[in-house]
Amino acid sequence: MRIAIFIFDGITALDAIGPYEILGRLPGAQVTFCALEAGVCRTDTGALGLVADKGIDDVEAADLLIIPGGPRAGGVASDPRLQAWVRRVHATTRWTCSVCTGALILAAAGLLDGQPATTHWYRFDALAALGAVPVRERVVVSGRIITAAGVSAGIDMALQLAAILGGEALAQALQLSIEYDPAPPFDAGSPDKAPPEILASVKAFYAERDKGRS
Amino acid sequence: MRIAIFIFDGITALDAIGPYEILGRLPGAQVTFCALEAGVCRTDTGALGLVADKGIDDVEAADLLIIPGGPRAGGVASDPRLQAWVRRVHATTRWTCSVCTGALILAAAGLLDGQPATTHWYRFDALAALGAVPVRERVVVSGRIITAAGVSAGIDMALQLAAILGGEALAQALQLSIEYDPAPPFDAGSPDKAPPEILASVKAFYAERDKGRS
Numbered sequence: 001m002r003i004a005i006f007i008f009d010g011i012t013a014l015d016a017i018g019p020y021e022i023l024g025r026l027p028g029a030q031v032t033f034c035a036l037e038a039g040v041c042r043t044d045t046g047a048l049g050l051v052a053d054k055g056i057d058d059v060e061a062a063d064l065l066i067i068p069g070g071p072r073a074g075g076v077a078s079d080p081r082l083q084a085w086v087r088r089v090h091a092t093t094r095w096t097c098s099v100c101t102g103a104l105i106l107a108a109a110g111l112l113d114g115q116p117a118t119t120h121w122y123r124f125d126a127l128a129a130l131g132a133v134p135v136r137e138r139v140v141v142s143g144r145i146i147t148a149a150g151v152s153a154g155i156d157m158a159l160q161l162a163a164i165l166g167g168e169a170l171a172q173a174l175q176l177s178i179e180y181d182p183a184p185p186f187d188a189g190s191p192d193k194a195p196p197e198i199l200a201s202v203k204a205f206y207a208e209r210d211k212g213r214s
Numbered sequence: 215m216r217i218a219i220f221i222f223d224g225i226t227a228l229d230a231i232g233p234y235e236i237l238g239r240l241p242g243a244q245v246t247f248c249a250l251e252a253g254v255c256r257t258d259t260g261a262l263g264l265v266a267d268k269g270i271d272d273v274e275a276a277d278l279l280i281i282p283g284g285p286r287a288g289g290v291a292s293d294p295r296l297q298a299w300v301r302r303v304h305a306t307t308r309w310t311c312s313v314c315t316g317a318l319i320l321a322a323a324g325l326l327d328g329q330p331a332t333t334h335w336y337r338f339d340a341l342a343a344l345g346a347v348p349v350r351e352r353v354v355v356s357g358r359i360i361t362a363a364g365v366s367a368g369i370d371m372a373l374q375l376a377a378i379l380g381g382e383a384l385a386q387a388l389q390l391s392i393e394y395d396p397a398p399p400f401d402a403g404s405p406d407k408a409p410p411e412i413l414a415s416v417k418a419f420y421a422e423r424d425k426g427r428s
Contacts, residue, residue: 014235014392021228021365024259031261040265045238047245051254051263100393121393138397150393151235152369160399172402172412173419178228179314179335179364181403182396183352185374188386189395198386205387 001165003031004062004089006105007050008076013043015068015099016050018154022162022174023064034059036082044070056085061092064161068154069101069119071209074126077108086111095161097146099154106145107132115142120150121191122206136192152189155180215379217245218276218303220319221264222290227257229282229313230264232368236376236388237278248273250296258284270299275306278375282368283315283333285423288340291322300325309375311360313368320359321346329356334364335405336420350406366403369394 003023005016016033024031035041035052042049067086076082086109090096098106103119106112107130117132117140124134139157140147148157159180163171188194194202217237219230230247238245249255249266256263281300290296300323304310312320317333320326321344331346331354338348353371354361362371373394377385402408408416 012235013231017227017231020262021226024261029259029261031259033262045243045245047238047243048234048247049265049267051265053263138395149395150391152392152394152396155366156397156399163399168400169412169415172400172408173416175398175400175402176405176408176412176416177364177419178366179403180366180396180398181352181363181401181407182366182394182398183370184389184394184396185370185377186382186386186389187395188389189393191390193395194386194390198383198390201383202387202390205391 001026001028001030001063002061003029003064003066004059005031005033005066005068006056007033007035007041007052007068008070009041010044010070010072010076011041011050011068012070012100012151013048013050014151015070015102015154016066018152019066019097019099019158021178022155022158023066025174025177026162026166026170032059036079056082059089062089063094065089065093065096067098067102067105069099069104073101074104077105083109093144095144095146097148097157097161099148099157100150103127103132103147104130106147111145115145116140117142117145117147118149119147122203215240215242215244215277216275217243217278217280218273219245219247219280219282220270221247221249221255221266221282222284223255224258224286224290225255225264225282225284226314226365227262227264228365229284229316229368230280232366233280233311233313233372235392236369236372237280239388239391240376240380240384246273250293270296273303276303277308279303279307279310281312281316281319283313283318287315287318291319297323307358309358309360311362311371311375313362313371314364317341317346317361318344320361325359329359330354331356331359331361332363333361336417
C-alpha cells in the first residue's frame with residue numbers, strides 16, 4: 001500500500017508522525033514523505049528538520065494520502081500547484097486524510113466543498129470559509145475523505161483507518177505496539193473541556209501569533 | 215531552557231516527537247536534536263529521515279535530556295561513547311527523561327541502577343537485566359529521572375513534566391493546543407487491556423523480528 005505524506009516548512013510534526021507511526025506499520029506499507037521539492041522541511045518551532053525524500057512532482061498516485069497541518073497551513077493551501085497535486089493524487093487514492101489544519105489544504109483544493117469535516121478547533125472559521133462544513137468531532141469520515149481534529153487527533157484517526165483497511169485485530173495490535181493507552185494528567189484537551197481561562201489564554205496566544213505573521 | 219533530544223538510526227519517531235511537540239512549546243525552549251554525528255537519522259521503518267542538527271560532542275549540557283527508543287535501542291545503548299555522553303549531560307540536567315526503550319539507554323549508562331523505571335511493556339526483562347527495577351506504570355518519576363512506557367506514553371510524560379516546569383495552567387494550555395483529548399477506537403493499548411490473542415500476536419511478531427536481527 002502506497003502511503004504519501006505531504007510535509008512542508010512550518011509543519012506541526014505530530015500531525016504527520018502520529019498517523020505515520022500507525023499506518024506505516026500496516027503490512028505492505030510503503031511510506032513516502034514528500035514536499036513541494038525534495039529536501040529538508042523545518043517544523044513550526046524551527047527546531048527539527050524532516051526529510052522529504054521526494055518532491056510532489058515525483059508522486060503521481062497513492063493509496064493513502066495524508067495531509068498534516070501547521071500554523072501556516074492556510075497560506076500553504078493557497079498554492080495552485082499544491083492544489084492541483086492534491087486533486088490529482090486524490091483521484092487515485094482509496095482514502096485521503098488530513099490532520100489538524102491539513103484540512104485547509106484539502107478544502108482549498110476543492111475536496112471538501114459542502115462536505116462535513118473537522119480541523120484544529122481554532123480554525124473552524126477558516127475551514128468554513130473554504131467551503132467545508134465544520135463538525136466538532138475528533139474524526140470525520142465523509143465519502144473517502146477523513147479529517148481529524150488538532151494535532152494529536154491523527155493518532156485516533158489512523159487507528160480507525162487501520163481497522164477499516166486491515167481489520168480490528170490488526171488495529172488493536174498496532175495500538176498495543178505503540179502502547180497507546182492514553183493517560184493525560186489533565187482533562188483540558190478540547191475547547192469544551194478546558195477551563196475557560198485556559199481556552200482564553202490559548203486563543204489570545206494564537207491571535208498574537210497570527211498578528212505577528214501578517 | 216535547553217532541551218536536548220537524542221536521535222539515532224532506527225528510532226521510533228513518535229517516541230521523540232510526542233515530548234518534542236509539548237516541551238518544545240515551553241516558553242524559552244531551545245530544542246536541539248542531536249545524534250552520534252550530525253546528519254540524517256532514518257526511523258525504524260526506514261521511511262523517514264529526521265535531521266540531527268548537532269553531534270553529541272557538540273552538546274555538553276542541557277536542562278532537559280530526552281532519550282527516545284526504538285526496536286534496536288538495546289544495541290544502541292551498548293555504545294560506550296553514548297553512555298559517557300548520557301552520564302555527562304545528565305550531570306547538568308534538571309530532568310533526564312526516556313520514552314519507550316530509551317530507558318535501556320539510560321540504564322546502560324548506569325543512571326537507573328536500583329531505580330524504579332518503565333519502558334515498552336515488551337522490554338521489561340531487558341530493563342531489569344541492566345539494573346533497573348521495572349514498574350508497570352505509564353510514567354515513573356525517580357529523583358530527577360522520568361521514564362515513560364512505550365512510544366505514545368511520551369506525550370503523557372511531557373504533559374506531566376510541563377506542569378512541573380511551568381505549572382498546571384501552562385500544561386493544560388499546551389494540551390489544548392495539541393488538542394490532546396484522546397479517543398482511541400479500541401481499549402487495547404496495554405498488555406493488561408488488550409485481548410489475549412492480540413497480545414500473543416504482537417509478542418510473536420516481536421519475537422520473529424528480533425530473531426531476524428540476531
